[in-house]
Amino acid sequence: MNENILGIIAGVFTSISMMPQLIKVIREKDVSNISLGMLLILITGLALWVVYGVLKTEWPIILTNALAVTLNTILLIFYFKFK
């Protein structure tokens, strides 16, 4: 299998994994079991993966981590809204 296709599939999974969590938070308006530390460290790490992808010109890494940064930042906004 082409590695880039595998990378894109892997990245889509890790990126969209926060979608069910985001939907659950928006529906239940409750974030008391969610860790703020987790969100902050995760967003920092995902942003560094984007830089890594840019330096190595690896598009699967750039695109999917940029999407993950976006989704987790939205989750962070809802965290402060519902906390």
Next chain:
Amino acid sequence: MNENILGIIAGVFTSISMMPQLIKVIREKDVSNISLGMLLILITGLALWVVYGVLKTEWPIILTNALAVTLNTILLIFYFKFK
């Protein structure tokens, strides 16, 4: 900066991001705001990143995603324990 060092730093952040969440769950014994779908999709995606890393022989990707798979699997076990 050496790309591999950046990759390791990025990977350590995204891997350990689940640590505060795991500690919170173990302490509070409550997972009602955590999405099972998120955990299952995330673990699948992280495992695929390990395969991607193996195919491209990129150690930062292999090591940090293997750690993340481990941490999230422990979180999944606690999810079923406390649900």
